[in-house]
Each structure stands twice: as C-alpha cells, then as structure tokens.
Amino acid sequence: MDENFRIRKILDMQELNIQEIKNLNYKLLMVMKRIREVELSISKEYKNQEIRCPVHLSVGQEAAAAAIALNINKTDYSVSTHRGHAHYLAKGGDLKAMISELYGKKTGCSKGKGGSMHLIDKEVGFMGTSAIVGNSIATGTGLAEAAKLNSKGQISVIHIGDGALEEGVFYESLNYACLKQLPAIYLCENNFYSVYSPLKVRQPPNRDISALAKAIGTKFSYKCKGNDPVNAHNIVQKAIYQCRNNYGPIFIEYETYRWLEHCGPNNDDNLNYRDQKEIADWREKDPIKILERKLTQKESKDYELYKVYIKNEIAEAFQYAKDSKPPNYIEAFTEIYSSK
Amino acid sequence: MKLTFSQAINQAFIDAMKSDEKVLCLGLGATDPKGVFNTTSGLEKLFGSQRVFDIPTSENAITGICVGLSIGGYKPVLTHQRLDFALLSLDQIINNAAKLHYMFGGALNCPIVIRMIIGRGWGQGPTHSQNLQMLFAGIPGLKVIIPGSAQDAYSQLRASIESPDPIIFLEHRWLHNSFSEIKLNHSSLDIREQSTVKEGSDITILATSYMLPESIKAANILEKYGISVEIINFRCYYFEPDEAIIKSLKKTKRLIIADTAQDCFSISYTLVEKIKNKIHLGSDKYSILAMPSVPEPTSYYLTKNFYLNYQDILNQVFKMLDIKNNFIEETSLDTIKHDIPGEWFKGPF
Ligand SMILES: Cc1ncc(C[n+]2csc(CCOP(=O)(O)OP(=O)(O)O)c2C)c(N)n1
Numbered sequence: 001m002d003e004n005f006r007i008r009k010i011l012d013m014q015e016l017n018i019q020e021i022k023n024l025n026y027k028l029l030m031v032m033k034r035i036r037e038v039e040l041s042i043s044k045e046y047k048n049q050e051i052r053c054p055v056h057l058s059v060g061q062e063a064a065a066a067a068i069a070l071n072i073n074k075t076d077y078s079v080s081t082h083r084g085h086a087h088y089l090a091k092g093g094d095l096k097a098m099i100s101e102l103y104g105k106k107t108g109c110s111k112g113k114g115g116s117m118h119l120i121d122k123e124v125g126f127m128g129t130s131a132i133v134g135n136s137i138a139t140g141t142g143l144a145e146a147a148k149l150n151s152k153g154q155i156s157v158i159h160i161g162d163g164a165l166e167e168g169v170f171y172e173s174l175n176y177a178c179l180k181q182l183p184a185i186y187l188c189e190n191n192f193y194s195v196y197s198p199l200k201v202r203q204p205p206n207r208d209i210s211a212l213a214k215a216i217g218t219k220f221s222y223k224c225k226g227n228d229p230v231n232a233h234n235i236v237q238k239a240i241y242q243c244r245n246n247y248g249p250i251f252i253e254y255e256t257y258r259w260l261e262h263c264g265p266n267n268d269d270n271l272n273y274r275d276q277k278e279i280a281d282w283r284e285k286d287p288i289k290i291l292e293r294k295l296t297q298k299e300s301k302d303y304e305l306y307k308v309y310i311k312n313e314i315a316e317a318f319q320y321a322k323d324s325k326p327p328n329y330i331e332a333f334t335e336i337y338s339s340k
Numbered sequence: 341m342k343l344t345f346s347q348a349i350n351q352a353f354i355d356a357m358k359s360d361e362k363v364l365c366l367g368l369g370a371t372d373p374k375g376v377f378n379t380t381s382g383l384e385k386l387f388g389s390q391r392v393f394d395i396p397t398s399e400n401a402i403t404g405i406c407v408g409l410s411i412g413g414y415k416p417v418l419t420h421q422r423l424d425f426a427l428l429s430l431d432q433i434i435n436n437a438a439k440l441h442y443m444f445g446g447a448l449n450c451p452i453v454i455r456m457i458i459g460r461g462w463g464q465g466p467t468h469s470q471n472l473q474m475l476f477a478g479i480p481g482l483k484v485i486i487p488g489s490a491q492d493a494y495s496q497l498r499a500s501i502e503s504p505d506p507i508i509f510l511e512h513r514w515l516h517n518s519f520s521e522i523k524l525n526h527s528s529l530d531i532r533e534q535s536t537v538k539e540g541s542d543i544t545i546l547a548t549s550y551m552l553p554e555s556i557k558a559a560n561i562l563e564k565y566g567i568s569v570e571i572i573n574f575r576c577y578y579f580e581p582d583e584a585i586i587k588s589l590k591k592t593k594r595l596i597i598a599d600t601a602q603d604c605f606s607i608s609y610t611l612v613e614k615i616k617n618k619i620h621l622g623s624d625k626y627s628i629l630a631m632p633s634v635p636e637p638t639s640y641y642l643t644k645n646f647y648l649n650y651q652d653i654l655n656q657v658f659k660m661l662d663i664k665n666n667f668i669e670e671t672s673l674d675t676i677k678h679d680i681p682g683e684w685f686k687g688p689f
C-alpha cells in the first residue's frame with residue numbers, strides 16, 4: 001500500500017489509535033511530533049500579531065499527551081488547563097477548529113469567544129479547558145461521576161499542572177473522587193514551574209506528590225520521572241486499565257519541562273529564572289529526539305514522509321484559519337444564555 | 341518626578357515599606373523577573389524575602405492568611421495579576437476580612453490591601469478581564485479604590501496601606517504605562533475623596549479607571565469645538581456621592597458617568613440615584629457609558645466596537661448638548677488597534 005496513504009489513514013483515525021503500526025516508540029513519536037510541530041507553528045505565526053490572545057505552548061511536554069492519545073477512547077472524557085493544546089490534540093480534537101480559535105474566527109472551536117485557553121471538541125469527548133488554575137479539576141471530577149452513572153466503562157482524564165496542587169479544589173475534588181470511587185485520572189504534568197516561580201517557593205522540598213495523592217485515598221498513584229515517553233505510556237496504559245476496571249481514581253505525576261516561556265511564543269531563558277544547566281539537562285531529555293534515535297531504518301523512511309504529511313496538514317489548518325470569515329462583532333452579544 | 345503608573349505603585353511600596361516595617365508585599369510573581377508588570381520589581385532586594393515574597397497558587401487560603409497577619413499586627417499587601425484569580429478568595433474577603441471589625445464589635449480591624457488588576461483587550465477573554473468592581477463595592481466593610489492616574493496610584497496606594505480597613509485596590513492594565521508628574525505626598529488624602537481633574541462648565545464627566553484618560557482625550561477635542569468639560573476622577577466607591585460631584589453638577593447640570601464595568605446593577609446606576617437624592621437631574625441630563633452585561637469575548641473581531649473609548653464619550657456629549665456632529669474624521673486618524681492600549685503593547689498578556 002502507498003505509504004503516504006497509510007499514514008493518512010492513520011491520521012484519519014480520530015483517536016490516533018495507531019493500530020497498524022506495531023512499534024510503540026514510533027506511534028508515540030508520531031503523536032508527539034505532530035503536537036510539537038503545531039506548537040512551533042503557532043510560535044512562529046504569533047509574531048505576525050494575527051493571533052491576538054495569550055497562548056501557553058507545550059513544547060517539551062508532549063509525552064504525557066501522547067501517552068493519553070494512544071490509550072484513551074473517543075467516548076472517554078478529558079479536560080485541561082490554560083496549557084491545553086496538546087491535550088486537545090491528543091484526544092483527537094479538530095486541528096482546524098483549534099487554529100481558527102486562536103485566530104478569533106467563527107470557525108474556531110469556541111467561535112472565537114474563548115481563544116487558546118478555551119478549547120473544546122465535544123465530538124471526541126474533549127470537554128473544555130479553563131484559564132483559571134484548578135478550575136477544571138472539579139469539572140473533570142464531575143464528568144467522572146457522570147461516567148460512573150452512565151455505566152458504560154467511560155473514564156475522565158483531568159490534565160493539570162504542578163501549580164494546581166496548591167489550590168484547595170484539588171484536594172476537595174480528589175477527596176470526593178476517592179469517596180465515590182470515580183473513574184478519574186488526574187494527570188499532573190510537573191514542569192517544576194508556575195509562570196516564573198519554581199516549586200521551591202510554592203511547595204515544601206522533596207514532596208512526593210504521588211504519595212500525597214495516595215494518602216488522600218487513591219488505590220494507585222504513579223510517578224513518572226525524567227520526561228520518559230515510553231514509561232509515561234506504560235503507566236498511563238496501566239492506569240487507564242485500572243480506572244476502567246473500577247479501581248477508582250488514579251493520580252499520575254509526570255515530570256517534564258517547558259521549553260518556551262510560560263505564556264507567549266518565545267524562549268525566555270535569557271531571564272535566568274531557570275538555571276542554565278537545568279535547562280540544558282532537560283533539553284537532553286527531549287522525548288522526541290530520544291525516540292527518533294530509536295527508529296528502525298524502515299521507520300525512519302516512513303517518518304520522513306510523515307513529517308511532510310503533518311507539515312502540510314498544519315499549513316492547511318493555518319491557511320483555513322486565516323481564510324475563515326471573521327465573526328461579526330454583533331455575535332459577541334449572543335449565546336450568553338442557552339434559552340430565553 | 342515623572343513616573344508611570346507602574347513605577348508609581350512601585351514607589352508607593354518603597355515609601356510605605358520604609359516608613360512602616362510591618363508592611364508586607366506578597367503575591368504570585370511578586371519577586372519574579374517581571375515583578376507584576378514592574379510594580380513590585382526590586383522590592384525583595386530592598387526589603388528582604390521575609391517582607392516581599394512569592395506565594396503558592398492558593399488564593400483563598402492566602403487571603404485568610406493575610407487576615408491573620410493583619411490581626412497579628414502586620415499590614416499585608418496582596419497582589420493578584422488578574423481580578424479573576426481573586427474570585428477564588430471571595431469567602432475570605434467577604435465572610436472574613438469585610439466583616440471582621442463589625443462582627444467582633446470593633447475588637448478587631450483588618451488592615452489589608454488586595455490589589456487586583458482589571459483590564460481589557462488582547463484576547464484576555466471572559467475570565468481574564470472582568471471588571472467586577474460592583475461585586476466588591478456591594479460588600480459593606482470593604483473600601484474599593486480604583487485609581488485613574490499615576491498620581492492616584494502613588495497616593496491612593498499609600499493611603500490604602502495606612503487604612504485600618506480592608507481595601508480592594510483595582511488597577512487597570514491599560515493604565516500601567518500612563519505617566520504623570522507625581523507628588524510624593526499622600527498624608528492629606530482622604531481615601532474616599534474624588535478629585536477634579538479638569539474644570540469646565542458645560543458638562544461633568546465622572547470617569548473611572550481607564551475611562552479617565554479616554555475622557556481627558558475627549559475633553560481636549562471638545563475644547564476645540566468650544567465645549568467645556570469638567571472631569572472628576574471617580575476613584576473610590578462609596579455610597580454617598582462626594583461633595584465635589586454635587587458642586588460640579590450644580591454648575592454644569594449635566595452628567596456622564598464613564599465606567600469600565602457593566603451597566604446593569606452597577607455602581608454607576610446606584611450613584612445616579614444617590615446624586616438625584618441630592619440634586620435635581622432630569623432624565624435627559626444624565627447618562628451612563630458602561631459595558632454591556634455580556635462576558636468579554638476573546639476574538640479580536642468580536643471585541644471590535646465592544647469597548648468604550650473617547651469617541652463614545654464625544655458622541656454622548658454631543659447628544660446631550662443636542663449638537664449635530666460626529667467625529668468620524670478624527671477617528672480615521674487613529675491607527676492603534678482597538679485591542680491594545682498603545683503600540684508598546686505586543687502581547688501576550
Ligand atoms: C486561580 C489562578 N491563579 C493564578 C493564575 C495565573 N496563572 C496562569 S497559569 C499559571 C501557572 C500554573 O502553573 P502550573 O499549574 O504548574 O501549569 P504550567 O503553566 O506550568 O503548565 C498561573 C499561576 C490563574 N490563571 N488562575
């Protein structure tokens with residue numbers, strides 16, 4: 001079969017559940033690469049001042065999203081935060097609708113009302129992101145309760161950052177989820193920073209976050225060190241299995257690192273709020289590079305084609321967003337309520 | 341001394357913290373390289389990390405902690421980069437700080453200042469730009485301060501820090517780069533005093549926060565047309581209208597309130613009613629320019645015509661003075677996009 005066609009077919013499978021490819025490394029790599037290329041394209045385009053809203057990019061942090069992408073079902077739920085592009089894409093969210101949302105167009109997933117921090121694609125169970133730290137933890141927990149009441153084996157994945165662990169709503173939600181044994185996965189991407197603030201000014205030293213979740217009452221709680229995509233995948237796979245099989249809520253801490261500034265398109269390493277050596281060490285642990293090195297010769301050839309494919313796909317999405325009709329300002333005054 | 345609004349806040353911190361060692365400065369990013377839009381830059385170096393510090397993302401608890409600090413003898417100034425984040429702390433603000441003095445029969449008082457940044461533009465959207473001043477103004481026990489100029493930023497912050505009561509201090513993001521000549525004095529300032537910024541005889545504009553510079557811009561244009569506008573900087577919310585307002589209206593007999601918040605159930609409407617108790621104002625003699633009761637959309641296109649600016653003020657003045665005119669020619673000279681305060685602003689927040 002024409003390789004190009006095969007890859008297209010893979011991508012057309014909304015959930016990126018890439019069954020035809022046997023090699024896990026390669027599958028993870030494909031998902032991560034696509035997310036990174038989307039984020040880098042946003043970063044590049046931002047300078048043209050046509051994307052006029054804050055953006056929080058996931059460059060460097062793609063692995064947790066990829067692990068979810070390979071293991072989640074379309075019928076499952078997922079919610080995320082201000083840094084939600086990767087999670088939206090991992091759940092199979094529509095790329096054109098996301099880019100259009102960044103451009104404030106009517107074709108955007110929130111019709112331009114919400115921007116980068118308010119992504120949604122109900123078709124694939126991606127139920128929204130919030131610009132308020134901790135806000136979606138409770139929503140995702142409520143979706144887990146709905147999932148449980150539905151009795152159809154659905155789960156709810158709640159993407160959070162390390163900063164969210166400082167909000168009371170995290171503890172209140174996890175307590176509730178444990179109490180009710182809800183099928184929720186709290187997936188915390190610990191990138192060690194909240195904006196410019198390192199963990200050490202926000203949380204006590206050497207805290208084991210996953211032990212903390214366990215003490216609240218999760219039966220299983222995992223820690224995944226060092227931005228390792230394969231380990232992330234294996235843990236997520238196990239967690240999802242357990243979650244689906246009534247082991248209650250599960251907490252996963254995934255260590256990772258943000259490559260660009262907290263908010264915006266640039267690298268801000270010149271500000272020196274992060275140690276240069278720390279940055280260099282984490283750059284070494286680039287999950288994409290690590291897996292690229294592991295490709296077989298045959299896969300490498302495929303991968304080259306795949307890169308061309310996603311490049312085109314992304315270019316098309318940007319073109320679509322730019323060509324889309326802007327909303328009329330009058331539409332700002334609609335949809336405040338869903339009824340009279 | 342000429343200072344920007346941000347620098348004036350910074351200077352107020354420096355002077356207040358020098359004169360009273362009980363004053364503390366805390367907030368998310370208070371010690372980071374950006375120093376909350378440069379308002380807290382350098383403070384940690386001057387006063388040490390015991391008095392100036394970053395915090396966990398725990399708005400509700402930290403607000404309660406500030407209440408505790410205050411009854412323990414300290415004067416915390418807590419900063420939120422957006423008002424929207426402070427909404428997590430409504431319990432501590434409303435059920436604790438605001439009531440403390442009253443519900444313990446005057447035994448306690450709560451000298452805390454909570455800075456919240458309000459704003460508009462650059463896709464801040466529904467949960468990063470709310471101007472919810474009415475929410476706080478509606479709570480007895482809170483004083484709501486809303487500076488309109490760099491001078492206010494300095495003197496009102498100093499006065500707020502000295503106040504024995506809890507203060508909600510609302511700074512508009514679009515004012516941070518505005519500057520003025522600053523007098524470093526504050527001691528004579530009654531925290532609830534409004535200030536007359538410009539004298540005039542035809543109409544009074546009560547301008548709040550970012551609507552102040554927009555009103556001044558409008559007044560300068562109107563001057564060329566022979567219309568004399570009096571501008572009062574409406575910089576503190578209190579349920580009794582200030583004497584300056586009544587005096588001004590006795591003279592001009594016409595009123596426009598220019599607000600950054602929404603109109604329904606607003607401070608502006610309450611104020612009009614209160615004013616009407618004191619002075620006769622016919623229904624065609626006053627109007628309110630405020631935001632619609634609609635969440636702020638994110639899209640550049642959806643925010644077109646959404647915000648109020650000097651042109652809206654001009655047109656309102658014409659309408660009320662019954663002058664047929666409009667300023668389309670003037671507006672075409674405007675090259676600055678509607679979602680940024682000036683060319684200096686390049687995003688992302
Ligand atoms: C309640 C609240 N407080 C503060 C903020 C400002 N803020 C936006 S993102 C962010 C960082 C959160 O850090 P983390 O949860 O670790 O996520 P990361 O940005 O590292 O992905 C903060 C503090 C906010 N949006 N909401």
Ligand SMILES: [Mg+2]
Nearest residue numbers: 161162191193
């Ligand atoms: Mg973080």
